[in-house]
Amino acid sequence: MCKTKFQYILWILLIGVSMIACQQAGEPNAKNESEFKALSADTEFDLVIKNGRVMDPETGFDKVANVGVKDGTVGLITEKDISGKRVIDASGHVVAPGFIDYHSHAQEPYGHKLYVRDGVTTPLDLEVGAFPVNDFYEFWEGKSFVNYGTNVAHVGARLEVLDGQEPDGRVLYSPAMGRAMNDGSQFKTKLYDPKDEKTIVDAVEREIKQGALGIAYPIGYYTVVGSPEINAVTALAGKYNLPITTHVRYLAQIPPSGYMGITEMLTIARQNDAPVLFHHVQSNCLGLTGPCLDLIDAARAQGQKVVGEFYPYQYAGTYVDADYNRPGFEQRMGIEASDYVITATGEHLTSKKFDSLRTAAPGTNLLMYTMKEEYIMEAFKRPGTIVGSDGMPWIVEGDEGGFNATFDTPYGAGNGHARGSGTHARILRMVRETKAIPLMEAIGKMTYGPASFLEDHVPQMKRRGRIQEGSAADITIFDPETVTDNATPKIGENSLPSTGIPYVIVNGTVVVDDSKVQNVAAGVAIRNKTIN
Structure with a gap:
């Protein structure tokens, strides 16, 4: 039986890591940036990146320099000659912070392999999230070559409460989750009932205490949910100092529209003093993309912490x-x-x-x-927007159930949406071909922009999204003249990897080495503290 996007999104609720705190085992020297002292030029570094154009979107630093990495941290950025156990010559290449993607559903090794070839060092699932949260982290502990993390899934709480769905302990696809997706499932058909509210709120709160990064509302897939329920759950975001993220209701450009959906969630977020991330604005708003982004800008100008996301594809x-x-x-x-x-x-x-x-x-x-090209360009050129791929799991022909790709599945064998393969390289190609925005701004939309949204609520993100002395050594090296996406909508070409990104470093470990992905456990859990 063919599984839907939402079935996959729901079985990921069962993936899982028993961690105790935000500073996970394996997190390299999570020092306060203000306390970090740069290492001297005569240090023997673990890794040296020489002669690259180092670009940091937070500070605007943009110079040809050498980068020294020690113990998973950027220890020095200098024009002086430095030495290390491993040296990468980045001449003619940009040395940027590792790309951060908050809209990643391809949470399996094949999906991660394509992400890292696209320059992504931190693909998190914030749109749908996971349920139970601990199971997601437990699944990836000690075996992910990228950083990993998740929100708590509001839809998971609804499944538990309204459909009686109980996780059966399996990872990846759960038969129990599949049964809950049958037509008539209460989570997506039952009208708002105040009697359900407290139990749903309690279920979400239980998972927040397992270290969730925030609360996810993909309510575009269950538009029946009542606004009072969303408001009650969002009160938890205020209580625990967490952001919310949402795929808003109504994929439409006539009433009820995506514009109305954004207005609803802005109001709920403001009422509860919760930051809010709007996923794929152009996808929901269509011809109203400009006015929707204006709404977000106006809210930000009034002091609300809010950001809009987009991806650069017309489908x-x-x-x-x-x-x-x-x-x-x-x-x-x-x-x-x-x-x-x-x-x-x-x-x-x-x-x-x-x-x-x-x-x-x-x-x-x-x-x-x-989505028309003008919708995409409206979001691309708008200051303050960030990039999120919405990368989906890969369907492998001949596999029962479809979502059984492994690390060794050949490139091109996975069928799905090309955005899971090429979003970030495509953005860089758009910069080169359209010159619509500066390269630094584009890098910021994929690094510092995402990090700055989350960093006040997730301390680990203060060390990511920038390339500075003291930051985590998550680094993407690309050739601005050749970097490109190769994935297309055609069967057999959906999952072709990006090229022009020969090296990607995760926490100081070279994970993409001369365009070859190394299956090493370099990633760490991006996670909030657990609460007993």
């Missing part, structure tokens, strides 16, 4: 039975049935085929061409 990933794909989608989104493509086969739909799938195979994965 999105979905499934037949998603709320927004119900009849009438043509007017709501300004598209036709032929703008949908079956992910696994590349077949374009007709109205007749779409109607038959609603009954026969409502979980069929689709790509839908909803």
